[in-house]
Amino acid sequence: MEGRCRTPEKIAKVAALKERIQDSEALLLAEYRGLSVHDATELRRALSEQARFAIVKNTLMVRAAADAGVAELEALLEGPTAVAFVRVTWSPRPRRSWRPRRSSRPWC
Numbered sequence: 001m002e003g004r005c006r007t008p009e010k011i012a013k014v015a016a017l018k019e020r021i022q023d024s025e026a027l028l029l030a031e032y033r034g035l036s037v038h039d040a041t042e043l044r045r046a047l048s049e050q051a052r053f054a055i056v057k058n059t060l061m062v063r064a065a066a067d068a069g070v071a072e073l074e075a076l077l078e079g080p081t082a083v084a085f086v087r088v089t090w091s092p093r094p095r096r097s098w099r100p101r102r103s104s105r106p107w108c
Helices: 009-022 036-048 056-066 073-078
Strands: 026-031 049-055 080-085
Touching: 009 049, 009 056, 009 080, 026 073, 036 049, 049 056, 056 073, 056 080
Parallel strands: none
Antiparallel strands: 026 080, 049 080
């Protein structure tokens, strides 16, 4: 964010993202293109016990990741990005599976 005016709102958002990153056991990144508001809401509900799902601005996430000591995330932040901040130990066998209703894209 060099050369840009850093507003108090952006500084607060970066600080909040940094805290979420540091408090998470894992981060799951996904492109959310094509995900409807309804589908995003269903996904948030499905993950609510294990993770917090958020759509983030890449520029703010890059800054927060660098501040949290995980600057490697920058290489993964391309296009519209959603993040699941996982609070519990993640297992490849989810308790509840979720798939969007009207999508031709495969989701895992």
